[in-house]
Amino acid sequence: MATPLKTRFAVAVHVLTYLAATGDGRAVGATELAASTRVTPVHVRRVLGPLRRAGLVASRPGVHGGWVLRGRPADVTLGQVWRLLQGDDPVLGLHGPDPRCPIGRRIGAALSGYEREVAAAVEATLGRRTVQDVLDESAAGVAAPIPTG
Numbered sequence: 846m847a848t849p850l851k852t853r854f855a856v857a858v859h860v861l862t863y864l865a866a867t868g869d870g871r872a873v874g875a876t877e878l879a880a881s882t883r884v885t886p887v888h889v890r891r892v893l894g895p896l897r898r899a900g901l902v903a904s905r906p907g908v909h910g911g912w913v914l915r916g917r918p919a920d921v922t923l924g925q926v927w928r929l930l931q932g933d934d935p936v937l938g939l940h941g942p943d944p945r946c947p948i949g950r951r952i953g954a955a956l957s958g959y960e961r962e963v964a965a966a967v968e969a970t971l972g973r974r975t976v977q978d979v980l981d982e983s984a985a986g987v988a989a990p991i992p993t994g
Contacts, residue, residue, distance in 0.1 A: 853930045856882050856892045858923060861976045862983060864902065865918035872904075872911030895929045918980055924972030936964045 859882050864873060875886035875893075882889065893912060896902045903915050914921075937960050942949030 852884065852888075853892050854927055856884055856888065857896060857926050857930055858976070858979055860889060860893065860912070861896070861901070861914060861918070861921060861926065862979045864912060864914040865976050865980050866984070870913055872909060872913050874911040878912065892930070896926070899925070899929050901925070901929075914976075917977070919975050919977035921976040922972050923974045923976070923979070924968050924970075927968055927971045931964075935960050936967060 860878050863878060863881055867873060875889045878889045879886040893902055893904070897904060900915055901921055903913050905911060905913065937956065939953065939956055939960060942952055944950045
């Protein structure tokens with residue numbers, strides 16, 4: 846089972862795509878987004894926090910409040926989303942080995958180099974895709990628009 850930390854990127858892309866699919870600027874509540882993503886509203890808000898600080902989404906308070914996508918989905922790359930959520934966290938899940946071990950005291954340097962390569966490759970690949978691409982690909986199999994109520 847995926848842990849919340851490991852699902853942040855996928856949840857973020859899902860939510861951004863959902864917001865883009867509304868298309869009418871309607872604010873979507875965290876409860877509605879949580880139901881679609883099958884995570885808690887708290888997790889949705891935690892994922893959206895960095896995206897709001899970066900200006901990709903905005904929140905509206907009040908009874909008819911919620912989240913909206915700022916700008917065009919074609920202008921939001923998945924690489925941006927990845928950077929915002931991944932930050933400096935290692936992609937490979939590096940560990941802290943025993944420094945008394947002859948392998949343990951040197952393995953970090955070797956794996957760190959690989960880590961940088963993998964992180965750069967992930968970011969480059971995702972940088973070539975946008976929320977609009979995800980929306981287009983997911984809409985190809987969708988028969989009806991997202992409900993508005």
